[in-house]
Amino acid sequence: MLPCHLPLFCYLCAHYINILMDYNFREIEPKWQHRWSEDKTFRADNQSSKPKYYVLDMFPYPSGAGLHVGHPLGYIASDIVSRYKRLQGFNVLHPMGYDAYGLPAEQYAIQTGTHPEITTNKNIDRYREQMDKIGFSFDWEREVRTCDPFYYKWTQWTFIQLFNHWYNKSSNKAEPVSSLTGYFETNGSNGINAAADLHDPFTAAEWNAMTEKQQQEILMNYRIAYLSDSWVNWCAELGTVLANDEVSNGLSVRGGHPVERKLMRQWSLRISAYAQRLLDGLDSLDWSDSLKEIQKNWIGRSEGCEVSFAISGLNEKLKVFTTRPDTLFGVTFMVLAPEHDLVGMLTKDEYRDAIESYLAWTKNRSERERMTEVKQVSGQFTGSYAVNPLTGQEIPVYIADYVLTGYGTGAIMAVPGHDSRDFAFARHFNLPVVQVVCRKGEEPSDPSGWLESYDSKEGVMINSGFITGMEVKEAMRATIDRIESMGLGRGTINFRLRDAIFSRQRYWGEPFPVYYKEGMPYMLPETELPLRLPAVNAYLPTAMGEPPLARAENWSYNGYPLETNTMPGFAGSSGYYLRYMDASNPDAYFSKEAVNYWRNVDLYIGGAEHATGHLIYARFWNKFLYDIGMAAEQEPFRKLINQGMIQGRSSLVYRVTGTNKFVSLGLKDDYEIQEIHVDISLVNNDILDTEKFRQWRPDLADAEFILEDGKYHCGHEVEKMSKSLYNVQNPDDLVERYGADTLRLYEMFLGPLEQSKPWDTKGIEGTFRFIRKFWKLFHDRDNNFMVSDDAATDAELKTLHKTIKKVQEDVERFSFNTCVASFMICANELTDLKCNKRSVLEPLVVLLSPFAPHIAEELWLLLGHKGSVSFACLPSFDEKYLVESTFEYPVSFNGKMRFTMALPLDMPVAEIEKAVLANEKTLKYLEGKQPRKMIVVPGKIVNIVL
């Protein structure tokens, strides 16, 4: 092979220049990428005698900005595992697709009139092009796009199943609605144990006498996909409702627009029915503790009890939920959520005006205000009193917006002595505070002097009737027992997890397969699927405020109007991993054979930002499909790794205020300056290319510089990678300059996969040098392929087997950065040994191939192999090449290492002691003292205690 000339970028003269080159990645990498594509090298079969391994990446939303170096990080890691598993003899499923519905394309459509599909497809093409250049081993025949009717047919299909099932709490699974109607026909609603909304009870006779519409209305309380008037997060700016995980601090996660609460008729998914199973399932998963913790908190299980309080002068009970039944003797008032059903009834005439104005005030208060003004206490007395069921004491009933309508019963018993929120409320309204729990070993004190409540569950009960003297935990149990035996309530469990609002008032999403008859929703027959997204004349709500689909012509089915909402972003992403198993199946979501073979995902890699959204919804979706006999496993993602964020490293220049002069970093403190972000492409090793800088923007054309030793040094900052900060590093540029293998290695070399870290292009030279060094092991000075068949030496074999061992161990624990380091050490050692032996290099090519597949394929070919290295056999290490006869013992005195001493590994401890004591250096460090003790750990260390 002849040496070749390639353009390389010259930093000094700032031009591409031709130089003599050894490893020609620009030719070799595209060659193999084409070959893999043409040979369908990575096509996975749904039938195989091999064991399966399913490696999945969270599929991307194809944004207009394209991929930056942060995106492929996880894909590279998963690709390494995929290729590694293939070498181990697994049949590997490693697919990729696009989460193609989303707001940006729709916003763009609103602004420009371009159909979102056009924008989306363009972006997808760009993503694909960028991914192809990195050399991933995806099975592209299985690609899915959530906006493709061929795919969303099954999203709609699943929705129909959700509509046609209810959750039976007795069998603890979803069952067909037909089993429910069967029950109603013979038993009425009595004794049904379902996850359902409350409704008036009915008998079998009453059920059978109902009209179809009445029956449908009843059933709507049970369906897993149901339509109801619910309080939603309404974002006026985006013109749509948002799910809880799409809202943060009262602002939309996307765009940061204010969100208000609004009562709207919406589709919801009864995910709350699965709360306990979603919680329990976490135990079986190989996920990080922090991620499990996030999900646990989001599901928010709390054990407590419901207690009914009588109302003085009214034949009504007020039901509250508390996790502290032990503090029932410390209750001094009650608070209802402003939206509570009984507010009207409880309000006494003389308080009606005050209550009305408080209700009006809370209604106009935005979510944002409500959340940020937590410290501000507000509320209003209703004029009514409740009766403490254990003490018979009358206590005032308030309304306040610190009590939420959606949690528990929407009413609380306030224990100001032991709950900080109740304490703040009591102080504000001058309500009594009673101490009922006393910290161990302390005397009770006068609560009127307290500055804060005592919220801890540690302590002993006081002033509490029959539980006085008990520990808190014991008192809880005893109180629940008493309440249950008195028929006042029962122990219950509450979850924070709410049902998922499933309607969006948007255009660019899956249409619901739903039409309306007499105002009641009905599902389209499956034969009508997919229901395609219709054309509209504008991507905006109608003048009447209806969603964009209301603009579509003939948006009806057999004369009945079709649903005009669309599904949310998480609809299409909740079950995509199942579709990959059988992506081209036109007749079913996926076949039984496919799902029974692939089961679930063995390794899932993606960002932690999906912890409370996608990863909860997908688990729910999968459990539902499991219940109806579709999914093969209860949990979709066995092992999950959250790759860390790659942050940008911005470059900064300093303009002397009011001038067009720029001062170098080290001199900036002498001037009054303004910090300006500069595009990182104009900066190399923190040195600004001043010429390019002048050309960057017209206003900089006559920029002047105050230099340090002839150079302009830039400052830097680690922050989000973003266009507006000019710090986006895109992978194509790096592939162009260094090649895909170098980029792959470098992204892995940056640090542990899970950790966030700043991108710094400087370091990539290191992996680039490694790649060429590795190539040179196989080539002579003139780049002629030159590999010897001579027997390898012990030293060469030791290097080889040490590397195999380390890489295998590290891949198993997903520690890819240390793998790359081992490869570097290996190449350094073999270079020093001048090793070009086939028996050493050939196994290394296979071992390296998951990390740097292009160079590995080329060398594999040069070594004389016909097929792809992708299906070679992973080399195994042999311990016998690693055994040493001697060990360089570190000798420590009082734990401080002083010198080392080579001793045989099989030397008995007593002999080692003797040998060390005989060493003249030992004498020196003993300083004439007698060693008090000697610790000898064979093969590890010698420590002498003085």
Added chain:
RNA sequence: GCCCCGGUGGUGGAAUGGUAGACACGAAGGACUUAAAAUCCUUUGGCCUCACGGCUGUGCGGGUUCAAGUCCCGCCCGGGGUACCA
């Protein structure tokens, strides 16, 4: 506030309780070159010393241990999650 996860050279980072700083970048010096690029060699935690060598050192303060970056207790700082959830 509560719950997680982190804190190691100039930088990214390595280290089953057993030689802290592997590997790499950067920097400095040198070789080759007309010059550059590429490549190679040397040095590179801090302090003291011409050197040999010594002291010190993994956010801070304690503790356990023959031995602590690693385990325990109490703080400080950074990142993430969550927040009137009763």
